[in-house]
Amino acid sequence: MVQVKMGSNILGANELLARKNRNLFEERELLVVNLMSSPGSGKTTILERTIEALKGRLKLGVIEGDLYTDRDAQRIEQKGAPVVQINTEGACHLDAGMISGVLAKIETRELDLMVIENVGNLVCPAEFDLGEDCRVVVISTAEGNDKPMKYPLIFRQADAILINKIDLIPYTDFNLSQFQQDAAQINPDAQMFEVSARTGKGMEKWADWLVARVEEKKAGYNKKG
């Protein structure tokens, strides 16, 4: 009997391309963040606020992953950050090959930080290494607080978790302490931030965290000489 394990073959090819991306990011001293969430949790608005908060501190570029449209990329462009759009034509996640395919279209040598906005989905984006340094998950209070238990993989891998739309808590059933407890149980190392991209609350702390990660990566290079 011939058994073909498609899934593992595809992931094997992805691993190779992710390694290639990671080497290139290393060579260019570029910190890369993979930003993941379900649709509508506010990734693009967080990015707009992050660009504002990092102005004069870091040079930030964006790769926008979207099913079909370039609406989010247009919003990022209006904020003055270099941006490349990937339309997945229906594919529900980004993979390392899609990232390596667009790297020539963005001046990565001039950047300190590149954020990849993944396709809105809490399931398979977690299974595809893009070559990033950090994984960040955004969750909004309007989605309910059961997400860490329902989607443990994406939370387990997160370096940071942004709880967005914190200003809407009075209008939802979101139980913040329960969420924090569940997320910490699944991943005690993830840094959690309470933010509202709409009002700007908490964005400074998050921006400081990004600056610290960039400095950490650059310090690592200097050590290597």
Ligand code: MG
């Ligand atoms: Mg978006």
Ligand code: ZN
């Ligand atoms: Zn997918």
